[in-house]
Amino acid sequence: AQSVTQLDSQVPVFEEAPVELRCNYSSSVSVYLFWYVQYPNQGLQLLLKYLSGSTLVKSINGFEAEFNKSQTSFHLRKPSVHISDTAEYFCAVSLGAQKLVFGQGTRLTINP
Amino acid sequence: DTAVSQTPKYLVTQMGNDKSIKCEQNLGHDTMYWYKQDSKKFLKIMFSYNNKELIINETVPNRFSPKSPDKAHLNLHINSLELGDSAVYFCASSQDPRAAYGYTFGSGTRLTVV
16 A cells, blocks of 8 residues: 655754655655645645656755655755744655545744 | 635534535646545545546545536535534645646635534
């Protein structure tokens, strides 16, 4: 069965520090991978996605994620976070099963 | 111009009542979904429709009934509401049924059953 695991339920960091949110998935076939962000009391917004090609994908606000097939991971990173990055982050996987399966979410809290 | 819109945004109702949540998308997508987000933020798919045809019906009580009058609309009707139905319900749409390009989400409907 397809599953997605986000290894940290909460990640507190100081402003301007680097951060990594971890995501692992289980699948024996090709996958499409996504990171979504949910700001308080809002819906989910697509942050970035991996469909094919370069394994490093980037968002417009400084986040990046790298697809690692051998480790079945798609970790999200940012070299320097801002207070406005405080949100819940969800990793999601689609392998053609007609739906996205989401991880449990990671709450990123930025402290000044 | 909102891509995926849900109404209402908040819904407070008593146990045993029947309520509906509406969803509309103006993206021209063929596939629409309902997800439930519980108090721990876990997202679980409930239903999906592709061009008005039911594709996915997860293990959901039959008190929940989706309806898709056309491919731009997917409504959710809930009968005999229970306390455990309290959650945030998200509508989403995608370009194709494989969700290969991801979803566009609505802003959610927070349902509180008292």
